[in-house]
Amino acid sequence: MYRYDEFDAAFVAQRVNQFRDQVDRRVKGELTEDQFRPHRLMNGLYLQLHAYMLRIAVPYGTLASRQMRKLAEIARKYDRGYGHFTTRQNLQFHWPALKDVPDILAELASVEMHSIQTSGNCIRNVTADHFAGATADEIADPRPYAEIIRQWSSLHPEFSFLPRKFKIAVNAAPKDRAAIQAHDIGLQIVRNDEGEIGFTVYVGGGLGRTPMIAHKVRDFLPEADLLAYIAAILRVYNLEGRRDNKFKARVKILVHEKGEAAMREAVEQEFAAGARDGLELPRAEIERIRAYFALPALEAKKPVSERCERRRGKDAKFSSFMQRNVAPHKVPGYAIVTISLKPIGGTPGDCSADQMDAVADLAEDYSADELRVSHEQNLVLPHVALDDLPAVYDRLASVGLATPNAGLISDIISCPGLDYCTLATARSIPIAQRISQRFGDGARAREIGPLKIKISGCINACGHHHVGHIGILGLERAGEETYQITLGGSGDETASLGQITGPGFSTETVVDAVETIVSTYLGLRRDPSEDFLAAFRRVGMAPFKEALYERSAGSDI
């Protein structure tokens, strides 16, 4: 893992002291709320429905045990005993008091964490594949590049006041687990014919009220030009992006209005004109950063664990867990374990302080001290020996974290919605809870197969509903919550935006509508290997629309 050097540590400590002074002056009345708000937002502190909300960066979703323990300690000491992992691989505390936030930030700094650039019109936390550094299918670990971008973009003088927020994601496997085409810049690590590492660069993706899939602007960007090219994109955006209308200020709107070809030309011109000067990445520096992310020394083991297989043969629940929550590791005899934060009927992404401690202990005992946070609001133990899977499973089960539903219908992304968020127009968590209760994590969910449901409580789309196989958007009409459904969205390498089924559904009927969609899919799929998304892409909207609005009384509008 990356460790802070002296500069990083001093920088973060200085920021804590600066914010402590700002809070002190605010409480004494020396700063008005209008003066203070930009400062608190720059430190990830929002005012939400019930209280303040502190968003903490988990760079590229990587955590060490001591950091997870610190989050647990903060949850107990300063919050309400839990935290909420988000689609940005971050953690949010929903109840901190303003007066305590400087102390919380100091606690975070003691374990090399912070809340810098988790809000504001700057380059936000850089996200990455949550299986990075462990997955068998990656070309290279994407995190060193994400870390290089993090260092370069932190308090970058030119890019701290962009027209709007800016999100960058890096993925290195053919399977896109980082939803790069839904980001302002998406970087796909590739190799060219000479075997050199570089990036396919996507620009202008994003969700929110105007969802767009990103445009590919470069097939192969040499590794050394990473920062120079990103700087060129940002410079074009900073100069040409709209500042007259907040809702049209993201780079996706610029790319859309300017056109893909013109955007590419502008970026290439900027790049050629000297963005490279002084920004070419020295190979030694790349290697220095890469060394922090070296694969832990994992003792080679047999590719099949007899202990694990024996347990599998006699324990159906363990077998389900193996099937759904365990993925191949690049080292034989090891696996990547997804810890679902989607217990049936629970709040997606919520994790109690006790669970955080338990997961930290597991990482320390079985996963080389490493943890990951996924944008799907789950946790990951990236380096677990197959022989240890029964023990890891038992310990997860003892703290309610062994739900065997990764990638299934009850593994739902949901924003906090109207239960917490000041922007929300409808609740999203209760819908997620009812859907997960309806379909569960057992035989029925497995029969349905891979299916991603994503729920947002407003058009800002923090729940990524546009790229859900089934997307649900909560709106308010005449004082009532109503839910619009989209089908066929995808955030992976085959990215697409969902299509609206038709009129929305009420709180009472929306779960039945999902059931109708699922039943329709089960009735028309060629065989169980044709998953929901593939079936939808084959047959289109018509059979689902018919089932929802003509054959059933599902719609109430």
Next chain:
Amino acid sequence: MSEVITANRLIDGIVVFQAENGWVEDFAQATIYDNAEASKQALARAKEDEARDVVVDSYAIVVEMRSGHYAPKALREIIRAAGPTTRPDLGKQAQGQSPRFVEGR
């Protein structure tokens, strides 16, 4: 139309309601303003409290009688006055402070 003035307390962000002698956490103790002029004056006092750095983001919410008790009309404000609907152990409802009609939810 009856209204109540609400805000968040500066120091900890907790939702508060304007009462005769200051700000209270419990919606049931909030002062109900039954006419627009009274509500306007109350909001002006709230803005003074904002200027004094006691509260932030004050505004008026519409309340209505339900089951013989006043409650916020909008779901958003019911949730602010009670707590997350998914976590009865959190927020004001956990301290017995929700608007009467949502008790026992």
